[in-house]
Amino acid sequence: MRELRDADTKTLILDAAEVAFADLGFDAASLRHIISLAGVNLAAIHYHFGSKEALLAAVFRRRIAPVSAERSARLKRLEEQTGDGPLAVEGVLQALIEPALRMAHDPELGGPAMVRLFGRTIVEPNETVQKLLGEEFGATFARFSTAFARALPGLPEPVLMWRIQFVIGAMAHLMCDPGKLKEASAGRCDPADTDLAAREMITFLSAGLRAPWDTGLGNRGGEVA
Template sequence: MNRISESDTKTLILDAAEQAFADLGFDSASLRHIISVAGVNLAAVHYHFGSKEALIEAVFSRRLTPLNKERLKLLDQLEAEAGKSPLNVEKVIGVLIGPALRLARDPGKGGPVVMRLFGRTIAEPSEQLQKLMHGQFGDVIRRFTAAFRCALPGLPEDVLYWRIQFVIGAMAHIMCDPTGLKTMSGGLCDPNDTEKAISEMVTFLATGMRAEVSKRRKK
């Protein structure tokens, strides 16, 4: 029988942990359950990851690092094309949400499971998860905040942050609950039509980003 390589062992553990955290939650998914599914021993988990907390971080990093690299690469291209001109709001939104929605609908990249993991971060908030998400998304948020600021130079700073949060919230909702739209529309809308979803979201969110500032805004 061929021995399993270290890289294969690590992948087995990550696959099992990803599914377990999505199915059971971060607290309820035990290392014992994960190693049973992966077919490895506890020593292998400690060797590759060191702790359950580090394993959780590795599970997210495996999926989010490529996603965020793609986003930043696309944003670099937008900025290079724009030169000294203001960025286009629709294009900035597109490169922020597009890669994420495509990942969410791609079973080959673990998309459906990853989206359930994101749902867990909302349902089971903790200081550890908040720090983890900040570490994963900190650079992305800073870059895209600067991009939106460039695209909408007259928007007050506090309003800018509110609206970026609304963009992120809309993206997270459609990613984590795609079937709700199909039910609400009686089947008229197909949540699996990723490009349609991206197009509709970009149009809607860009309008919101450009909207007149509320007159009731605190001065």
């Protein structure tokens, strides 16, 4: 466990970069802004990380492993408890959402800034960032796609693909810009209440995922599970 009181330069940079990338986006967050937040020298970034791009990768990798592990563990537990039947959609969503939102309450996991950065990364237009996202999230994405398919037997695969994109979009939007909800609701909705946020998301998204689908024959597909 690293002591905060004498955090080394590398950690100071990672912490500052996390906040800067989350709030401003990759392009707009300059190395000079990051060093001023971290209270270190400009050259230190290149010494420890090599480049801006490598810094983002380091920030991301530091936090994503615990989240991915927790997601995977929850999914595995759900699968074991379920046996051979279809998975509960809510359970799969929980395994996807809660480990990400849990970061907000634990500075060890990154805190609220890391939640924002996770969301931001998904909608970041920069190609380098998207490549990094694919490398770091690809396995998790595939794992959950399969789980959703097993939770929604009968749902045609293309329809599921559309719906998974909606799930990701809704998650990303709330995670990367929680201020918007607070502002729109004049403070009555608090995105910092992550237990509530998870519940609201799971309620909404599970209903969406389970919606009857259009068979393309003018009729509707059956209810799922």
